[in-house]
Amino acid sequence: MNRDREETRSGELEDKISRLERLADRLEEASAEEVSGVLDRALGLLQEVGAEIEERLGELEEGEREVGSVLEGIDLGSIDEALRELERRPEDGGG
Structure with a gap:
């Protein structure tokens, strides 16, 4: 559902x-009287896009904090010890 x-x-x-791209194209052909209205619409869309990006960044930061909390709670001591044990073992001369 999240997807x-x-x-x-x-x-x-x-x-x-x-829509912003279309407004930019329209600006090239807009009369002096129309420019202000086109720019107002473009500004509104830019504000919406910016707000959406900020919202998504906030969600990503929250997810990052949650992952960090989970990772802090994981004890990797036994894995670290197993890796150290493997490193201490003599290398096998066979191939």
Whole structure:
């Protein structure tokens, strides 16, 4: 379900970027009177895109904190000891 949500959000973001591109193209042909309106719409879209990016970054930071907490709780002592034991073993001369 989370994957579907991400795909939807990515699609919405792509749509906004596409709309921004169309507005940029429109600016090239816009009359002086239209420029202000086109720029207002572009600014609104940019604010939406920026807010979406900030939201996603916040979610990533939260996920990173959660992973960090889990990793802090894992005791890797037995694995470390097993690796040290392997390093102490003499190498086998055979191939």
